[in-house]
Amino acid sequence: PGTLYVVATPIGNLDDLTPRAARVLAEVSRIAAEDTRHSARLLAHLGVSTPMLSLHEHNEARRVDTLDGYLAAGESIALISDAGTPLISDPGFVLVRELRARGRRIVPVPGACALVAALCSAGLPTDRFVFGGFLPAKPGARRQALEAWSTREETLVFYESPHRIMHTLDALNECFPERAVVLARELTKTFETFLQGTPDALIAQLTQDPNQARGEFVVMVAGAAPVTEREHQDISADELMKALLDEGVGV
Protein backbone atom coordinates (compact mmCIF):
# COMPACT_ATOMS: atom_id res chain seq x y z
CA PRO A 1 0.00 0.00 0.00
CA GLY A 2 0.95 3.61 -0.47
CA THR A 3 1.88 6.24 2.10
CA LEU A 4 0.16 9.49 3.06
CA TYR A 5 2.77 12.24 3.40
CA VAL A 6 1.69 15.27 5.44
CA VAL A 7 3.77 17.98 3.78
CA ALA A 8 4.44 21.49 5.11
CA THR A 9 4.56 24.26 2.50
CA PRO A 10 5.83 27.86 2.93
CA ILE A 11 3.95 30.54 4.91
CA GLY A 12 5.24 33.30 2.64
CA ASN A 13 8.83 32.81 1.54
CA LEU A 14 8.91 30.08 -1.13
CA ASP A 15 12.50 29.21 -0.22
CA ASP A 16 11.13 27.69 2.98
CA LEU A 17 9.90 24.62 1.13
CA THR A 18 12.35 21.86 2.03
CA PRO A 19 14.13 19.82 -0.68
CA ARG A 20 12.46 16.74 0.77
CA ALA A 21 9.00 18.33 0.43
CA ALA A 22 9.73 19.23 -3.20
CA ARG A 23 10.84 15.65 -3.91
CA VAL A 24 7.77 14.12 -2.25
CA LEU A 25 5.40 16.47 -4.11
CA ALA A 26 7.03 15.45 -7.42
CA GLU A 27 7.09 11.72 -6.67
CA VAL A 28 3.64 10.98 -5.19
CA SER A 29 0.76 9.95 -7.47
CA ARG A 30 -1.61 12.62 -6.18
CA ILE A 31 -1.67 15.73 -4.04
CA ALA A 32 -4.67 16.43 -1.81
CA ALA A 33 -4.77 20.22 -1.43
CA GLU A 34 -6.98 22.55 0.60
CA ASP A 35 -7.43 24.82 -2.44
CA THR A 36 -6.16 23.37 -5.70
CA ARG A 37 -6.10 26.74 -7.49
CA HIS A 38 -4.02 28.29 -4.72
CA SER A 39 -1.58 25.35 -4.65
CA ALA A 40 -1.31 25.28 -8.45
CA ARG A 41 0.92 28.37 -8.14
CA LEU A 42 3.30 26.59 -5.78
CA LEU A 43 3.46 23.50 -7.97
CA ALA A 44 4.08 25.64 -11.07
CA HIS A 45 6.91 27.38 -9.22
CA LEU A 46 8.41 23.96 -8.42
CA GLY A 47 7.82 22.61 -11.92
CA VAL A 48 5.73 19.78 -10.44
CA SER A 49 2.81 18.41 -12.46
CA THR A 50 1.40 15.84 -10.01
CA PRO A 51 -2.42 15.74 -10.27
CA MET A 52 -4.31 17.42 -7.42
CA LEU A 53 -7.64 16.85 -5.77
CA SER A 54 -9.32 19.11 -3.24
CA LEU A 55 -9.54 18.29 0.44
CA HIS A 56 -11.19 20.95 2.57
CA GLU A 57 -13.37 21.05 5.66
CA HIS A 58 -16.57 20.51 3.64
CA ASN A 59 -15.51 17.34 1.80
CA GLU A 60 -12.84 15.90 4.06
CA ALA A 61 -15.02 13.15 5.59
CA ARG A 62 -16.27 12.09 2.14
CA ARG A 63 -12.72 12.02 0.74
CA VAL A 64 -11.48 9.43 3.25
CA ASP A 65 -12.70 6.38 1.33
CA THR A 66 -11.46 7.71 -2.01
CA LEU A 67 -7.99 8.44 -0.66
CA ASP A 68 -7.88 5.16 1.24
CA GLY A 69 -8.72 3.43 -2.05
CA TYR A 70 -5.71 5.07 -3.75
CA LEU A 71 -3.44 4.01 -0.88
CA ALA A 72 -4.81 0.46 -1.04
CA ALA A 73 -3.99 0.44 -4.76
CA GLY A 74 -0.37 1.28 -3.92
CA GLU A 75 -0.47 5.00 -4.76
CA SER A 76 1.20 7.46 -2.40
CA ILE A 77 -0.46 10.78 -1.65
CA ALA A 78 0.78 14.13 -0.31
CA LEU A 79 -1.52 16.27 1.83
CA ILE A 80 -0.87 20.03 1.71
CA SER A 81 -2.77 23.12 2.85
CA ASP A 82 -2.71 26.70 1.56
CA ALA A 83 0.22 27.59 3.82
CA GLY A 84 2.38 26.01 6.47
CA THR A 85 1.72 22.71 8.19
CA PRO A 86 -1.51 20.85 7.37
CA LEU A 87 -3.87 20.18 10.34
CA ILE A 88 -2.53 23.19 12.26
CA SER A 89 -5.68 25.36 12.03
CA ASP A 90 -6.08 23.72 8.62
CA PRO A 91 -7.90 20.67 7.19
CA GLY A 92 -6.60 17.12 7.47
CA PHE A 93 -7.37 15.95 11.00
CA VAL A 94 -10.32 13.72 10.02
CA LEU A 95 -8.32 12.19 7.18
CA VAL A 96 -5.27 11.46 9.33
CA ARG A 97 -7.37 10.07 12.20
CA GLU A 98 -9.35 7.77 9.89
CA LEU A 99 -6.36 6.56 7.88
CA ARG A 100 -4.38 5.89 11.04
CA ALA A 101 -7.34 3.92 12.42
CA ARG A 102 -7.19 1.83 9.24
CA GLY A 103 -3.51 1.15 9.77
CA ARG A 104 -2.23 3.22 6.83
CA ARG A 105 1.34 4.54 6.85
CA ILE A 106 1.38 8.29 7.53
CA VAL A 107 4.66 10.20 7.30
CA PRO A 108 5.21 13.86 8.27
CA VAL A 109 7.39 16.05 6.06
CA PRO A 110 7.91 18.98 8.44
CA GLY A 111 8.60 22.58 7.53
CA ALA A 112 7.13 26.05 8.02
CA CYS A 113 4.50 26.64 10.69
CA ALA A 114 3.51 30.19 11.68
CA LEU A 115 2.99 29.20 15.33
CA VAL A 116 6.54 27.92 15.75
CA ALA A 117 8.13 30.67 13.64
CA ALA A 118 6.40 33.34 15.74
CA LEU A 119 7.14 31.78 19.10
CA CYS A 120 10.82 31.09 18.50
CA SER A 121 11.57 34.76 17.77
CA ALA A 122 9.16 36.58 20.09
CA GLY A 123 11.19 36.62 23.30
CA LEU A 124 8.36 35.17 25.43
CA PRO A 125 8.88 31.90 27.34
CA THR A 126 8.76 28.91 25.01
CA ASP A 127 9.24 26.05 27.48
CA ARG A 128 5.48 25.75 27.87
CA PHE A 129 2.83 27.37 25.70
CA VAL A 130 -0.85 27.00 24.86
CA PHE A 131 -2.00 27.26 21.28
CA GLY A 132 -5.56 28.62 21.16
CA GLY A 133 -6.01 28.49 17.37
CA PHE A 134 -8.36 31.20 16.11
CA LEU A 135 -10.27 33.20 18.71
CA PRO A 136 -14.05 33.36 18.14
CA ALA A 137 -15.19 36.15 15.80
CA LYS A 138 -18.00 37.50 18.00
CA PRO A 139 -16.86 40.00 20.67
CA GLY A 140 -18.67 38.32 23.58
CA ALA A 141 -17.40 34.86 22.73
CA ARG A 142 -13.90 36.23 22.11
CA ARG A 143 -13.77 37.85 25.55
CA GLN A 144 -15.11 34.66 27.13
CA ALA A 145 -12.44 32.58 25.41
CA LEU A 146 -9.72 34.92 26.68
CA GLU A 147 -11.15 34.81 30.22
CA ALA A 148 -10.98 31.03 30.07
CA TRP A 149 -7.22 31.25 29.39
CA SER A 150 -6.61 33.96 32.00
CA THR A 151 -5.06 31.80 34.74
CA ARG A 152 -2.84 29.77 32.42
CA GLU A 153 0.82 30.37 33.20
CA GLU A 154 1.99 29.25 29.77
CA THR A 155 2.59 31.70 26.94
CA LEU A 156 -0.69 32.01 25.00
CA VAL A 157 -0.53 31.83 21.20
CA PHE A 158 -3.40 32.64 18.82
CA TYR A 159 -3.87 32.86 15.09
CA GLU A 160 -5.65 35.92 13.83
CA SER A 161 -7.76 36.45 10.76
CA PRO A 162 -6.64 39.51 8.81
CA HIS A 163 -8.89 42.55 9.53
CA ARG A 164 -9.61 41.51 13.11
CA ILE A 165 -6.40 42.46 14.83
CA MET A 166 -7.71 45.72 16.36
CA HIS A 167 -10.76 43.94 17.82
CA THR A 168 -8.50 41.32 19.36
CA LEU A 169 -6.22 43.97 20.85
CA ASP A 170 -9.30 45.67 22.35
CA ALA A 171 -10.34 42.36 23.91
CA LEU A 172 -6.79 41.79 25.21
CA ASN A 173 -6.84 45.28 26.67
CA GLU A 174 -9.99 44.40 28.61
CA CYS A 175 -8.85 40.98 29.81
CA PHE A 176 -5.07 41.37 30.17
CA PRO A 177 -4.23 45.12 30.32
CA GLU A 178 -0.88 44.56 32.07
CA ARG A 179 0.45 41.63 30.05
CA ALA A 180 3.24 41.73 27.50
CA VAL A 181 1.88 40.99 24.03
CA VAL A 182 3.93 40.24 20.91
CA LEU A 183 2.45 40.52 17.42
CA ALA A 184 4.31 38.57 14.72
CA ARG A 185 3.22 39.97 11.39
CA GLU A 186 3.84 38.78 7.81
CA LEU A 187 6.33 36.12 8.90
CA THR A 188 8.96 35.24 6.27
CA LYS A 189 7.56 37.95 3.94
CA THR A 190 8.94 41.33 2.90
CA PHE A 191 7.21 43.27 5.68
CA GLU A 192 7.84 40.84 8.52
CA THR A 193 7.54 42.73 11.81
CA PHE A 194 7.55 41.88 15.51
CA LEU A 195 5.77 44.44 17.70
CA GLN A 196 5.66 44.17 21.45
CA GLY A 197 4.05 46.05 24.30
CA THR A 198 0.98 46.14 26.50
CA PRO A 199 -2.32 45.90 24.60
CA ASP A 200 -2.97 49.66 24.86
CA ALA A 201 0.54 50.51 23.65
CA LEU A 202 0.03 48.24 20.63
CA ILE A 203 -3.38 49.76 19.91
CA ALA A 204 -1.72 53.20 19.92
CA GLN A 205 1.05 51.95 17.61
CA LEU A 206 -1.34 50.38 15.08
CA THR A 207 -3.63 53.40 15.14
CA GLN A 208 -0.69 55.67 14.39
CA ASP A 209 0.62 53.45 11.60
CA PRO A 210 -2.32 51.59 10.00
CA ASN A 211 0.11 49.67 7.72
CA GLN A 212 1.08 47.73 10.83
CA ALA A 213 -2.51 46.52 11.15
CA ARG A 214 -2.41 44.84 7.71
CA GLY A 215 -1.47 41.29 6.83
CA GLU A 216 -1.30 38.03 8.71
CA PHE A 217 -0.65 37.86 12.44
CA VAL A 218 0.27 35.49 15.20
CA VAL A 219 -0.69 36.98 18.57
CA MET A 220 1.29 35.93 21.65
CA VAL A 221 0.48 36.88 25.24
CA ALA A 222 2.71 36.39 28.30
CA GLY A 223 1.23 33.79 30.65
CA ALA A 224 -0.26 34.60 34.05
CA ALA A 225 2.19 35.10 36.92
CA PRO A 226 2.67 31.80 38.80
CA VAL A 227 0.05 31.21 41.50
CA THR A 228 2.59 31.47 44.31
CA GLU A 229 3.58 34.93 43.11
CA ARG A 230 0.01 36.00 42.65
CA GLU A 231 -0.93 34.83 46.17
CA HIS A 232 2.11 35.98 48.06
CA GLN A 233 2.73 39.32 46.46
CA ASP A 234 4.29 41.70 48.97
CA ILE A 235 1.62 44.16 49.92
CA SER A 236 1.62 46.76 52.65
CA ALA A 237 -0.57 46.51 55.73
CA ASP A 238 -2.71 49.36 54.42
CA GLU A 239 -3.28 47.60 51.10
CA LEU A 240 -4.10 44.38 52.91
CA MET A 241 -6.63 46.16 55.10
CA LYS A 242 -8.22 47.80 52.07
CA ALA A 243 -8.40 44.47 50.20
CA LEU A 244 -10.08 42.80 53.18
CA LEU A 245 -12.57 45.64 53.55
CA ASP A 246 -13.32 45.53 49.81
CA GLU A 247 -14.12 41.86 50.14
CA GLY A 248 -16.49 42.63 52.99
CA VAL A 249 -14.44 40.88 55.64
CA GLY A 250 -15.40 42.27 59.08
CA VAL A 251 -12.34 43.74 60.83
Ligand code: SAM
Ligand atom coordinates in the same frame (compact mmCIF):
# COMPACT_ATOMS: atom_id res chain seq x y z
N1 SAM B 1 -1.29 25.76 8.77
C1 SAM B 1 -0.75 27.11 8.94
C2 SAM B 1 0.53 27.04 9.78
O1 SAM B 1 1.19 26.00 9.79
O2 SAM B 1 0.90 28.04 10.38
C3 SAM B 1 -1.80 28.02 9.53
C4 SAM B 1 -3.04 28.15 8.71
S1 SAM B 1 -4.23 29.21 9.38
C5 SAM B 1 -5.60 28.95 8.32
C6 SAM B 1 -3.73 30.82 8.84
C7 SAM B 1 -3.26 31.70 10.01
O3 SAM B 1 -1.90 31.39 10.32
C8 SAM B 1 -3.25 33.19 9.68
O4 SAM B 1 -4.52 33.78 9.88
C9 SAM B 1 -2.22 33.71 10.65
O5 SAM B 1 -2.75 33.83 11.96
C10 SAM B 1 -1.21 32.57 10.65
N2 SAM B 1 -0.20 32.79 9.60
C11 SAM B 1 -0.02 32.07 8.46
N3 SAM B 1 1.00 32.58 7.75
C12 SAM B 1 1.48 33.63 8.46
C13 SAM B 1 2.53 34.57 8.25
N4 SAM B 1 3.30 34.53 7.15
N5 SAM B 1 2.74 35.51 9.20
C14 SAM B 1 1.98 35.58 10.30
N6 SAM B 1 0.97 34.73 10.54
C15 SAM B 1 0.73 33.77 9.64
